[in-house]
Amino acid sequence: MSADPLHRAGTPQRGKTSPPPSGSAASLIEVRRSARRRRTVSAYREGDRTVVLIPARMSEAEERRWVNVMLDKLAAQESRRSLGDTELAERAARLSSQYYGGRARPASVRWVTNQNTRWGSCTPAEGSIRLSHRLQGMPEYVVDYVLLHELAHLLVPGHGPDFWRLLEAYPRTERARGYLEGVAAAGRLPHPPAERGE
Numbered sequence: 001m002s003a004d005p006l007h008r009a010g011t012p013q014r015g016k017t018s019p020p021p022s023g024s025a026a027s028l029i030e031v032r033r034s035a036r037r038r039r040t041v042s043a044y045r046e047g048d049r050t051v052v053l054i055p056a057r058m059s060e061a062e063e064r065r066w067v068n069v070m071l072d073k074l075a076a077q078e079s080r081r082s083l084g085d086t087e088l089a090e091r092a093a094r095l096s097s098q099y100y101g102g103r104a105r106p107a108s109v110r111w112v113t114n115q116n117t118r119w120g121s122c123t124p125a126e127g128s129i130r131l132s133h134r135l136q137g138m139p140e141y142v143v144d145y146v147l148l149h150e151l152a153h154l155l156v157p158g159h160g161p162d163f164w165r166l167l168e169a170y171p172r173t174e175r176a177r178g179y180l181e182g183v184a185a186a187g188r189l190p191h192p193p194a195e196r197g198e
Contacts, residue, residue: 028048028049028050029049029050029051029052029067029071030046030049030050030051030052031052031054031063031067032051032052032053032054033054033055033056033058034053034054034055034056035055035056035057037053037054037055037056038055039055040053040055041053041054041055041066041069041070042070043070043071043073043074044074045074050070050071050074052066052067052070054066072139072141075139075140075141076137076138076139076140083136083143085109085110085111088109088110088111088131088147089106089108089109089110091109091143091144091147092104092106092109092129092147092151093105095144095147095148095151096151099148099151099166099169099170100151100152100155100166100169103155104151104152104154104155105127105154106122106127106128106129106150106151106154107126107127107128108126108127108128108129109128109129109130109131109147110128110129110130110131111130111131111132111133111136112130112131112132112133113132113133115130115131115132115133115134116132116134118132119131119132119134119135119146119149119180120132120135120146120147120149120150121150122150122151122153122154124153124154124157127154129147129150129151129154131143131146131147131150138179138183139179141172141175141176142176142179142180144170144172144176145167145170145172145173145176145177145180146176146180148167148170148173149167152166152167
């Protein structure tokens with residue numbers, strides 16, 4: 001066993017602290033390795049930091065993969081704690097500031113229950129953005145993508161090249177679109193036949 005106290009069994013090793021992938025709620029990620037931890041990985045928020053606990057034997061590639069998995073899990077848990085309209089509007093303002101230099105300024109941002117074929121909509125003349133209640137409970141990066149999509153419509157009408165150029169600033173655009181396409185496809189799948197006796 002190593003004489004280094006950080007490498008003794010049971011003593012967590014503090015890993016590097018680094019900026020998270022864009023779209024994450026926390027500003028820093030700290031990976032802590034533990035020789036006592038064999039297989040499990042866990043994560044929690046600690047102020048503005050996300051702490052990810054992993055086994056000491058994990059490779060750097062496994063660490064990166066698990067950090068992303070745990071960030072997505074935390075984001076989904078946080079998203080399930082339903083944001084009210086006020087929090088949604090604050091989130092839209094933060095996203096506009098971060099990705100569009102604050103140029104997209106909606107007059108209102110709110111959840112609606114009458115959008116079953118769209119994830120969101122925008123009325124540029126009124127400056128209003130509406131998100132489908134079906135997004136509630138989805139990962140944070142997905143909700144952020146839909147907000148950014150609708151904010152972009154305040155700056156560029158339609159879905160032309162200028163519009164998509166705006167969305168390129170958000171690094172999780174393709175991932176969020178894939179997630180939403182998967183949800184939509186799953187909704188179109190035929191339901192399996194009922195079991196006998198049901």
